[in-house]
Amino acid sequence: MRATSSFLCTLSFLSALLLGASPVVAQSSTLEAVKKRGQLVCGVNTGLAGFGAPDDKGNWTGLDIDFCRAVAAAIFGDGTRVRFVPLNAKERFTALQTGEVDILSRNTTWTMSRDTSLGLNFVGILYFDGQAFMVRKSLGLKSADELKGASICVQSGTTNELNLADFFATRGLTYRPVVYERLVEVLGAYANGRCDAFTTDSSQLIAERTRLTDPEEHVMLPDLVSKEPLGPAVRQGDAQWSNIVRWTLFAIINAEELGVTQSNVEAQRSSSNPEIRRLLGTEGEYGKGLGLADDWAVSILSAVGNYGESFERNLGQGSPLKIARGRNALWKDGGLMYAPPVR
Ligand SMILES: N[C@@H](CCC(=O)N[C@@H](CS)C(=O)NCC(=O)O)C(=O)O
Missing domain, CATH: 3.40.190.10 (Periplasmic binding protein-like II)
Known part of the structure; x- marks a missing residue:
């Protein structure tokens, strides 16, 4: 038993050496x-x-x-x-x-x-930071809880895409994600009315809002729905x-x-x-x-x-x-x- 475990130890030490994971192997600086x-x-x-x-x-x-x-x-x-x-x-x-x-x-x-x-x-x-939602002022929304059934623009490969799913799942509400790989596409889709809301980190929404042709027509809902450190x-x-x-x-x-x-x-x-x-x-x-x-x-x-x-x-x-x-x-x-x- 002892022989087996010491053999395994040696084996794992050798494989660690080969994989470069051991502290005795110099890391490239x-x-x-x-x-x-x-x-x-x-x-x-x-x-x-x-x-x-x-x-x-x-x-x-x-x-x-x-x-x-x-x-x-x-x-x-x-x-x-x-x-x-x-x-x-x-x-x-x-x-x-x-x-x-x-x-x-x-x-x-x-x-x-x-x-x-x-x-x-x-x-x-x-x-x-924290994740937030931007919507058209004309929708008259006061809170993210009112986004039931909404189509929401979001960028793929972000925490925001995952948080969005959590937010609606925990409230038992339906929504339609409209997903793009690039930020310009997300913003463009929102600006062209292809979705009711745009979600990302709050600071980004503030920045992206200034790039819309009519920033005054858009508001950020007060909810922060995640932690984004x-x-x-x-x-x-x-x-x-x-x-x-x-x-x-x-x-x-x-x-x-x-x-x-x-x-x-x-x-x-x-x-x-x-x-x-x-x-x-x-x-x-x-x-x-x-x-x-x-x-x-x-x-x-x-x-x-x-x-x-x-x-x-x-x-x-x-x-x-x-x-x-x-x-x-x-x-x-x-x-x-x-x-x-x-x-
Ligand atoms: N903080 C989030 C979001 C970061 C993120 O990539 N946000 C998008 C905004 S919708 C962005 O900055 N996109 C710029 C780009 O992809 O060029 C994360 O780490 O996943």
């Missing part, structure tokens, strides 16, 4: 590959205002874009050393799995199946790379909490506050554990500013969308944004 290439490759949305969209000169902007620039800055001290790869909902995970992109930074909901069975890992939450993901199996991307997120959140901004970051290097000194590399060697320079966070903040600055510029009062911070406010202001300390 994403950081080294990115440095060698001289550029980070970031998978982003094909065009979603506020999160990731190119302007008419091909300059990408958005919260997800800033996040890619932040990671590039942490590595190269230069937030422009990044190439953006537009990916639709269906393509996004394959692009990360196959190594076409180093990071997926594209309004993607962190779910258990995505985190545990696709060979990738989410590093945190960049935007707390949106965040960046990396390939599984490279702990250093996960740490770099995760601590980039924590750095922009901590900087907001500590009052470090794009314009004051240089001056804050000589702050007497030990928390600021550790974040900015004036005290300690916190970059070392990431394989980066100790002023890694200075580079991030010089390139894109802190989380609050990026939020306001892309989604908030400095943007056409005017989305309130709400649950994306810092924890100390009543929101959910919270990052572990640098120490």
Whole structure:
């Protein structure tokens, strides 16, 4: 019996070695590959205002874009050393799995199946969202519960398609899904009256509503029918790379909490506050554990500013969308944004 189990142990150790799953086998380093290439490759949305969209000169902007620039800055001290790869909902995970992109930074909901069975890992939450519905004002609807029998436009390969089914099933209501693979098709179908409602994440509905020819004629129903924690993901199996991307997120959140901004970051290097000194590399060697320079966070903040600055510029009062911070406010202001300390 003992002989058999030790034989099985040896066998599984050998197969783990062959499969490269054992910790004794060196993992290929994403950081080294990115440095060698001289550029980070970031998978982003094909065009979603506020999160990731190119302007008419091909300059990408958005919260997800800033996040890619932040990671590039942490590595190269230069937030422009990044190439953006537009990916639709269906393509996004394959692009990360196959190594076409180093990071997926594209309004993607962190779910258990995505985190545990696709060979990738989410590093945190960049935007707390929830699914909502948009309808024509003329329908006079007040709540999503009144959508019984409605035709609803939704994009395939999204959590929204699945949540939609749950929403109607739990209420025992009928509906007709009208499903497309691309966002432009979904929006076009809704605009042309091929469905009564359009459903996706609330922030996206706000952005897409502005693209309709008659935005005033459309309203968002007040219900949020799901949790959509949106965040960046990396390939599984490279702990250093996960740490770099995760601590980039924590750095922009901590900087907001500590009052470090794009314009004051240089001056804050000589702050007497030990928390600021550790974040900015004036005290300690916190970059070392990431394989980066100790002023890694200075580079991030010089390139894109802190989380609050990026939020306001892309989604908030400095943007056409005017989305309130709400649950994306810092924890100390009543929101959910919270990052572990640098120490
Ligand atoms: N957060 C949801 C939805 C994300 C998503 O892909 N939404 C669609 C909006 S309908 C989108 O951004 N589409 C853009 C595209 O496919 O190019 C998810 O992770 O599944």
